Amino acid sequence: MSPRTLILKTIGLFGLWILLSGKLDAFHLSIGFFGAALIAWINTEPQHLDEPPLPLARLVLYLPWLFWEVVKSSLNITKIILDPKLPINPRLVQYPTNLGSNTAVVLLGNSITLTPGTVTIEVSSSKLVIHALDDESSNELESRSMEQKIAEVFHSRGQT
Amino acid sequence: MIRPHDSVIVHTLARVFTPIIQLFALYVLIHGHDSPGGGFQAGTLFAASVILPVIAFGIQGSLAVLERRAIILGAVGILLYAGIGLLPLILGGEFLNYGELPIPGMETSARRHWGILGIETGVTLTVAATAVSIYYSLRERGEEEGK
Amino acid sequence: MLTVDTLLIFIGLFFLTVAAIGVIRLPDVFSRSHALGITDTLGNFFVLTGVAFYQGLTLADVKIFLILLALWHLNPVISHATLRAALRNGVRPWIKEKK
Amino acid sequence: MITLYHFFFLTITILILVYMYRVFRGPTVYDRILGLNGISTKAIIMLTILGSLYERLEMFVDIALGYAVLNIIGGLAVGKYLEQKRTREC
Known part of the structure; x- marks a missing residue:
């Protein structure tokens, strides 16, 4: 049982505390540190201690790409809503995935929901059910570019 | 019985956000005097951070120990409040006059600061315990009707 | 007088x-959630960054x-949970009729 | 003094009224929940704009954060309740 997760969590929470509090005197810093350590200890169950940490650097690189996708599809949906004919073609898409780890699937599901035009409805470790609003969004979904990106984020660590 | 929510997304959300909510509640409690907040709001946030895992993982989720002991925690909170409030009264001041607190080697303003902090902690404990036990008793009521 | 912050907020209000x-306008609960998605992402982003620019860099911006x-x-999770409940309780998505 | 921020405030109020139409009209209960979620998001934005109006942004931002947290828990609880209500009846 390695306490690495515990230490990482404490550091992360302490950083958040400094951002929130903004006061750097001894009283607030010490309360923040002990509070962060206590909260990390309460919320870490023994079976979570050995989980691999998230590939944070790659995740940070993924976010701008996701943001650009969001902007593109937002403009698309804006066009559809403002169109007087309302050219929508909603459908449910079955989306099998083999990402493996739960965290990756959750990231995929949340990214899909965050992109306007597609919403994750059901989620399990091997399949997602997605509601797509129009043809363009479902084509975007079929191209699986998002899944590839997420697979890059999570798997390249194992190969090297 | 409160069943777990069976969506992986909700599970991950609860695991990531429970500590963050607790940290935010601590921040609201400690910074009560120079930002909006204080005991009541911090208590509500603490209660929320207990209820969120229960929604996601069911009653076996983390901190389920609190189920029966929540009321005791609330009583401790009230005792803290009343104790700090009554101490100045016994020593010849008014109720909740923190300046009269018998803490050696401290300025009056520092005494006020620590007195307020103690009171707020008591309020936080009581509010959180009450909200959590309300949530648990709602569950028990639903169970009886289901039978 | 059009400064950076008001311009950003105007763009955000357009998306909202x-x-x-x-x-x-949209016909059923599933498609309406897509419209909410725009608010949740771009609308919030532009309005909030606009407000952040208003006072210059302070702790409030963080x-x-x-x-x-x-x-x-958080908002995608609420959408997901609500729509899942809808689908499991027998709300069928609206489908365009074939002509 | 009327500033642009008053105008922003007014616009968001009108948007909330539009969502209120969806909340009252329905037709399903899920529409109402989504409408309420939209209203809470607008309320969070409104709080930050109110903060810049009163020049007390750091204070209103704290309120907005707490509101966002409580909003998600409320939304999840209602969603889960609606999901399980039917399975229990069957």
């Missing part, structure tokens, strides 16, 4: 208005960023 129109981060994580 579009989302509100979508919530009224917290605005935290709010943005929280909204980006």
